[in-house]
Amino acid sequence: LHMGKTMKEDLTVVAKYIKQLYPPEFNVFSIYAELYHNYFASQAKKNAESHLEDKDIYLLLSWVHNFYLKEMRKDHALAMELDKVKLGSLLPSSLSKELEKKYLDSEEVTVKNSLSRCLDKEIQIWKEDKEPEKLNGHFQSELLGIFVIQSICSGQKRAEDISKAVGEELSRRLLKELPAFLRSYRDAFEDFKEKSKKHRYYKAILIANINNCWNFR
Numbered sequence: 001l002h003m004g005k006t007m008k009e010d011l012t013v014v015a016k017y018i019k020q021l022y023p024p025e026f027n028v029f030s031i032y033a034e035l036y037h038n039y040f041a042s043q044a045k046k047n048a049e050s051h052l053e054d055k056d057i058y059l060l061l062s063w064v065h066n067f068y069l070k071e072m073r074k075d076h077a078l079a080m081e082l083d084k085v086k087l088g089s090l091l092p093s094s095l096s097k098e099l100e101k102k103y104l105d106s107e108e109v110t111v112k113n114s115l116s117r118c119l120d121k122e123i124q125i126w127k128e129d130k131e132p133e134k135l136n137g138h139f140q141s142e143l144l145g146i147f148v149i150q151s152i153c154s155g156q157k158r159a160e161d162i163s164k165a166v167g168e169e170l171s172r173r174l175l176k177e178l179p180a181f182l183r184s185y186r187d188a189f190e191d192f193k194e195k196s197k198k199h200r201y202y203k204a205i206l207i208a209n210i211n212n213c214w215n216f217r
Contacts, residue, residue, distance in 0.1 A: 008075075066163065103162070110155070118148055140208050
């Protein structure tokens with residue numbers, strides 16, 4: 001971020017004050033921009049090839065695909081000059097794809113585990129001697145009906161913040177995880193229905209789960 005801020009400030013000075021001091025054929029702005037870009041690219045490649053935690057992979061991909069140059073393009077003068085330079089990506093395509101795959105694999109597992117823990121917790125709630133919570137006057141499971149959907153949607157949003165392509169790929173993967181989760185949910189609920197008919201709040205729990213179906217649809 002510090003390097004990016006420095007690059008923006010320096011290129012602004014070049015575009016507004018320095019460029020016109022040289023003949024056009026010197027391409028002063030392009031030289032400055034390319035030198036900065038090449039340094040950024042070397043640092044990004046060095047980081048990408050080192051051991052990165054999942055959160056670091058996400059941050060690096062976000063920087064490469066989304067944040068880099070975005071703030072600079074908000075400045076009209078810089079945007080016009082940058083469009084002439086065509087700097088390209090900070091990472092080689094093969095390395096970028098490798099990081100994207102690691103991120104997608106990790107995010108898919110994270111969401112899958114989150115859904116599994118949520119269902120386990122919900123099953124434990126069914127076993128307690130407690131009436132289900134009410135939302136807007138209706139029995140419903142806030143944990144299951146809301147948390148599951150939020151987990152999937154927030155995962156998609158994080159991926160889309162990297163790039164549209166990464167977001168689409170994660171959506172495709174999660175759309176496979178959701179039916180698998182729903183099958184597990186259905187099997188657990190059928191088991192409860194069969195074995196817990198004497199539960200004090202049996203009917204209320206059935207209603208709460210039926211109401212969840214609207215959210216999942």
